[in-house]
Amino acid sequence: MKQNKSLVTVLVIFAAIAVVAGIKIVTQGQLTQSSGTSRTKGNSGAPVKIVEYIDFQCPMCAVGARTIKDYMDRYPDKIFLDMRYFPLDMHRHALVASQYAECAGRQDKFWTMHDVILEKQKSWAETVNASTVFDIYAKESGLNMGKLKACLSDDNTAGVIQRSRKEGMDIGIRSTPTYFINGKMVVGIKLLQEELDHLLGVTPKTDSNNVQ
Amino acid sequence: MKYFFVILRIFIGLVFLVSGFEKSVSPYQNFLYALQGYQFLPSFLEIAVAKIVPWIELLIGVFLVLGLWTRQALFAAAVMFTGFIIIVGQALIRGIDLAECGCFGEWIHIPPQGVIVMDAASLIVCLVLLKKLSLAQTWSLDSRLPSA
Numbered sequence: 622m623k624q625n626k627s628l629v630t631v632l633v634i635f636a637a638i639a640v641v642a643g644i645k646i647v648t649q650g651q652l653t654q655s656s657g658t659s660r661t662k663g664n665s666g667a668p669v670k671i672v673e674y675i676d677f678q679c680p681m682c683a684v685g686a687r688t689i690k691d692y693m694d695r696y697p698d699k700i701f702l703d704m705r706y707f708p709l710d711m712h713r714h715a716l717v718a719s720q721y722a723e724c725a726g727r728q729d730k731f732w733t734m735h736d737v738i739l740e741k742q743k744s745w746a747e748t749v750n751a752s753t754v755f756d757i758y759a760k761e762s763g764l765n766m767g768k769l770k771a772c773l774s775d776d777n778t779a780g781v782i783q784r785s786r787k788e789g790m791d792i793g794i795r796s797t798p799t800y801f802i803n804g805k806m807v808v809g810i811k812l813l814q815e816e817l818d819h820l821l822g823v824t825p826k827t828d829s830n831n832v833q
Numbered sequence: 834m835k836y837f838f839v840i841l842r843i844f845i846g847l848v849f850l851v852s853g854f855e856k857s858v859s860p861y862q863n864f865l866y867a868l869q870g871y872q873f874l875p876s877f878l879e880i881a882v883a884k885i886v887p888w889i890e891l892l893i894g895v896f897l898v899l900g901l902w903t904r905q906a907l908f909a910a911a912v913m914f915t916g917f918i919i920i921v922g923q924a925l926i927r928g929i930d931l932a933e934c935g936c937f938g939e940w941i942h943i944p945p946q947g948v949i950v951m952d953a954a955s956l957i958v959c960l961v962l963l964k965k966l967s968l969a970q971t972w973s974l975d976s977r978l979p980s981a
Contacts, residue, residue: 626978630901637895638888641857648858711942793860796867808866 650791652801660704660731663693667701669803669820674707674789676797677718678746683739685798685810692817699821704735706785707797714751719782721755724772725764733762838968841958845910846897848955851941853890861887870931871924889913900973907963914956921949 652672671689675682693700706723708715718738725734737758738745745754759769772778789799793806800807802816817823856864865883868874874882893913896906924931924945931945943951962969970976 626901626974629974629978633895633899633901634892637891641854641891644858793863795859795863799862806860806862808862809869811869812862812865 648791649793650788652792652804653788660726661702662704662732663701664698665701667699669696669699669817670701670703672703672705672801674705674785674794674797674799676707676709676712676715677722677735677738678712678715678742679709679797680742681810682798683742685800685813686735686739688810688813692821696821700817704731705789706782707789707794707799708782708786709797712746714746714748716779716782717752718745718755720773720778721752721759721769723778723781724769725759725762727772728764728768730762730764734758734764737762835968835971838962838965839971839973842900842903842907842962842969842973843898845907845955845958845962846894846899848894849890849910849913850894850898853887853892853894856887857891870929871920872927872929873920873923900970900975901978903970903973903975904963904966907959907966907969911956911959911963914952914959917952918949918956921945921952925949 673685673689675686689700689702693702706719708719722731722734722738725731738755741754741758745751748754756766759766796808798809798813800813800816802813802820805816807813807816861880861883864887865879868879868883889909890913893906893909896902897910
C-alpha cells in the first residue's frame with residue numbers, strides 16, 4: 622500500500638508539472654522584432670535594445686520613463702528604445718492616453734506627447750474627462766487638431782493599441798512597466814536599473830537613489 | 834458534518850491551486866515584481882522565492898484537493914499562511930503603499946488589508962482541519978491509499 626501511495630504521489634507531481642509546462646509552452650507568444658515606427662528612439666544599432674510595454678496612467682511607468690531618459694542622456698549611442706502599449710483595465714484613462722500618443726506619433730510627435738503625458742500624469746489621472754487635458758497638451762505640442770480628432774475616432778488607432786496589448790498578454794505581461802532588455806524580461810524599475818547598469822558597465826548607485 | 838470538513842479542505846486546496854497555477858504559467862518576473870513591493874527579502878532570495886513558491890502553492894493545492902498526504906499538506910498550508918501574514922503584516926505596519934497583494938497574479942485583486950484577514954481565517958481553518966484530520970480525510974486518496 623505504501624508503495625502505491627508513493628507511486629501515486631510521484632504521478633500527481635509529474636502530472637501537475639506537465640500540465641503547467643504544457644500550458645506555458647502552448648500559450649507563450651514571442652516578442653516581435655522592433656520595427657521602424659514613430660515609437661522608437663535612439664541608435665537602432667545600439668548594443669542595448671529595450672522594448673517597453675507602457676500604461677500611461679501607471680505611476681511607475683512615469684518613473685521608468687525618467688529613468689530611461691536619464692540613461693539615454695548619459696549613453697546616447699548605446700540604447701535603443703521601442704515603446705509599445707499596454708493599457709491596464711484598472712486605469713480608466715490609460716487607453717485614451719495611448720490613443721493620443723499614437724495619434725501624435727502619426728504627426729511625428731509621439732515622444733513629445735509621451736513626455737508631456739507622463740510628466741503631468743498626476744494632473745490628469747484623477748480627472749473625470751482626461752481628453753480635455755490631452756487636447757491642451759496636443760495644442761501646446763503643435764499638433765494639427767483636425768487630423769488628431771480624425772485619428773482619435775479612427776477604429777484603426779484603437780486597433781493598434783489593442784493588438785499591442787494582446788501581444789503583451791501573449792508573452793506573459795501582467796503588469797507595467799514591463800521591459801524586454803535584449804530579449805530578457807524585466808518588470809519594475811529596480812530590475813530595470815540593475816539590468817541597464819549591468820549591460821552598460823555602470824557601478825550601481827546607492828540604495829537611496831534606487832527606486833522600488 | 835464530515836462533508837463540511839471535506840468542503841473546507843477542498844476550498845483551501847483550490848485557493849492554493851488557483852494562486853499557484855496563475856503564477857506558475859506566467860513568467861516568474863511578474864510575481865517577483867509583486868514580491869519586491871513588500872521590501873522584505875534580500876534580492877537573491879526574492880528571485881528564488883518568486884521561482885519556487887508558485888510551484889509549492891500548486892502542489893499543496895493539488896494534494897489538498899485530492900486528499901493526498903493531507904496532514905502534511907495542511908501543515909505546509911498553515912506554514913504558508915503564517916508566512917503570508919508576516920510578510921503582508923510587516924508591509925502594513927511599515928506603511929508600504931501596496932495597491933494589491935499580488936497573491937493571485939492578475940486573476941483576482943485583493944487589497945493587503947483584505948488578504949491578511951483572509952489568510953488569518955484560512956490559517957484557522959487549516960488548524961481546525963488538522964485537529965479534525967480523520968473527518969478532513971473523507972473522500973481522499975489518503976483513505977484509499979493508507980500508509981503502512
